[in-house]
Amino acid sequence: MFSYDIWNALRSMRRNPILTSLMVAAIAVGIGVSISMLSVYHIMASNPIPHKSDQLFRVTLDSWGPLRPYDDSDPMKTPIQITYREATALMRTGEASRQSAMFETGLVVEPDSPDLIPFETRARAAFSDFFYLFDVPFLYGGPWDKLADDEAAQVVVLTPAINNKLFGGRDSVGEKILMSGRTFTVTGVIDRWEPMPRYYDTRNGPFQLVNEIFIPFTLTPRMELWSHASSSNWKAEKIQNHAEWLNSEAVWIQYWAELKSDLEVQAYQDHLDNYAREQKKVGRFQRPINNRIFNVTDWLDYREVVPNEVKVLVALGFLFLVVCLLSSVALLLTKFDGRSMEVSLRRALGASRSALLGQHLMEVMVIGFVGGLLGIGLTQLCLLAIEAMISQAPEYMLRMDWQMIAAAVVIAIVTSVIAGLFPAWRSCVTDPAQALKTQ
Amino acid sequence: MMQMKGITKIYRTDVVETRALTELSLTIDAGEFVAVTGPSGSGKTTFLNIAGLLENFESGSYHLGDQDVSQLKDRESARIRNEKIGFIFQSFNLIPDLNLFDNVDVPLRYRGFNSRQRRERIEQALHTVGLHSRIKHLPSQLSGGQQQRVAIARALAGDPLFLLADEPTGNLDSTMAGQVLELLEQINEDGTTVVMVTHDPDLAARAGRNIQLLDGAVTNDPKDLPEAVAAYA
Numbered sequence: 001m002f003s004y005d006i007w008n009a010l011r012s013m014r015r016n017p018i019l020t021s022l023m024v025a026a027i028a029v030g031i032g033v034s035i036s037m038l039s040v041y042h043i044m045a046s047n048p049i050p051h052k053s054d055q056l057f058r059v060t061l062d063s064w065g066p067l068r069p070y071d072d073s074d075p076m077k078t079p080i081q082i083t084y085r086e087a088t089a090l091m092r093t094g095e096a097s098r099q100s101a102m103f104e105t106g107l108v109v110e111p112d113s114p115d116l117i118p119f120e121t122r123a124r125a126a127f128s129d130f131f132y133l134f135d136v137p138f139l140y141g142g143p144w145d146k147l148a149d150d151e152a153a154q155v156v157v158l159t160p161a162i163n164n165k166l167f168g169g170r171d172s173v174g175e176k177i178l179m180s181g182r183t184f185t186v187t188g189v190i191d192r193w194e195p196m197p198r199y200y201d202t203r204n205g206p207f208q209l210v211n212e213i214f215i216p217f218t219l220t221p222r223m224e225l226w227s228h229a230s231s232s233n234w235k236a237e238k239i240q241n242h243a244e245w246l247n248s249e250a251v252w253i254q255y256w257a258e259l260k261s262d263l264e265v266q267a268y269q270d271h272l273d274n275y276a277r278e279q280k281k282v283g284r285f286q287r288p289i290n291n292r293i294f295n296v297t298d299w300l301d302y303r304e305v306v307p308n309e310v311k312v313l314v315a316l317g318f319l320f321l322v323v324c325l326l327s328s329v330a331l332l333l334t335k336f337d338g339r340s341m342e343v344s345l346r347r348a349l350g351a352s353r354s355a356l357l358g359q360h361l362m363e364v365m366v367i368g369f370v371g372g373l374l375g376i377g378l379t380q381l382c383l384l385a386i387e388a389m390i391s392q393a394p395e396y397m398l399r400m401d402w403q404m405i406a407a408a409v410v411i412a413i414v415t416s417v418i419a420g421l422f423p424a425w426r427s428c429v430t431d432p433a434q435a436l437k438t439q
Numbered sequence: 440m441m442q443m444k445g446i447t448k449i450y451r452t453d454v455v456e457t458r459a460l461t462e463l464s465l466t467i468d469a470g471e472f473v474a475v476t477g478p479s480g481s482g483k484t485t486f487l488n489i490a491g492l493l494e495n496f497e498s499g500s501y502h503l504g505d506q507d508v509s510q511l512k513d514r515e516s517a518r519i520r521n522e523k524i525g526f527i528f529q530s531f532n533l534i535p536d537l538n539l540f541d542n543v544d545v546p547l548r549y550r551g552f553n554s555r556q557r558r559e560r561i562e563q564a565l566h567t568v569g570l571h572s573r574i575k576h577l578p579s580q581l582s583g584g585q586q587q588r589v590a591i592a593r594a595l596a597g598d599p600l601f602l603l604a605d606e607p608t609g610n611l612d613s614t615m616a617g618q619v620l621e622l623l624e625q626i627n628e629d630g631t632t633v634v635m636v637t638h639d640p641d642l643a644a645r646a647g648r649n650i651q652l653l654d655g656a657v658t659n660d661p662k663d664l665p666e667a668v669a670a671y672a
Binding site for chain 1: 484488491493494513514517518520521522526528532534536537545546548549550593597
């Protein structure tokens, strides 16, 4: 009966193309809007590194002052960034198998080519472990080595965009770049890598592009690198030079560690708490010990990277789908009412109500399926439009993955069946004798 | 055998109650060709609908063969309609966008036959009514008489025990009506019980037995005559 029901569904759709088209269009528009919103939410709320998100930990320390907590609304919240002093201390002890302090800064690139004028790039100062922590793929070369970290070597890793700009996209490993008056050697060019959200630095925009270049963190004092992103300080310090900045209580550095087991996590937590106790002895960390580490998914939740507005938009999208389905119900009632003779005839010839209900619902499912497929196309168009409106969005940020494509089809079919239940039921309980008598 | 005893059927609306059949009792034996006649509103079509399990009734009992079919669930009555009963309607009731093959195929689809079995039965049924050569035609490409023959083929394809015909020649001219009636007579001779509702006394006269209804009850049934004569004697 399955193939017969599909055959009848297609026949019925062909017999009444205008009604069919209207129903398909209503479902497609509803799916297009609702799945667009859902896709945006899905991308924003997705796990950017699922294979090791439970092994990567964001480290926070409550170095805040004694008078008031970092967040008045929640005294248990710790500062989301740490000071330079803590960053260097934690890196020095190296308790985790891999770890990296990092921050965003800016450097002026002075190209060799006379065709290019000097330009400022968004740089990330980090340790070489950064690339291993986050599984950054490389197109050419690789990260600098530990020795370069230790010696604060002038080495750089480029993104494909900068490599294209400076070297026409060729393998530039070993090439020199003049940046902020210093010469850097290229050790690698990363491949396309746009984790979404950009979980390693949510403070500076979870949906921003990856930085354009990467340099060793240890260059910070020598090059007097300042953070180009926001910083906070509980203490009113008069900072007159870079050395004072590095020694201040300002928090401006992100810190990530890789911990592969619960034991390592516990050991690292103990390490942080011990560090805090040591600092208390010298008059710092005057609040109760409250050091927290978060794995990637917990960190994204903690940082609430998905704005409430997006959740509201998802709800509105599905509300719109309901409106579209209600119009489909009206169209289905019209369509099925016009078929009472055939339904009655089929009942007279031996079809049970349940068989006919199945036949009607199969038609609704086929309509939902076609509407879902068209809805996928509309979703792609909606996402392109949304992407065009977000100036900072990485290219191809808003694309449907297979989960969203499957969800679009399944939601289209299921909601269509729900919408079709009443019209189909009403059609199948028609008194066949009465309908045939009126022919 | 079709046996109804004391069947009463009442149609109700908010304000009106209409008694369509009142204590109707009759028995139709296997192989009979029965005409049911009577004026409009006498209950002929209601009788046929109840006989075909398309309507329920308030009281009485109905046996089809050895089975009591008075209170069947929808799925079971659908199965019996499909396997034991064939319908022929005055207005043919062919599905307009299906060709003859697919129209005749409709009841067989609900029977669970495989495609080979269905094809054999469809071709045989259309051959019986003389329309095998037009198997791919749409109903609209046929005359009224031909359309009714397709409806007969559809009823025959399932090899029913009973053929219920509601004014089968009502929409046909006399020539076509004659052809259709000859076909029904042939089907009856081959062993199928035919019950035909008609207004036409000439058609009724060609049936083996003519039951007359009035106000929802049997007023004249030749089968009762010997019993009446015996009672009178």
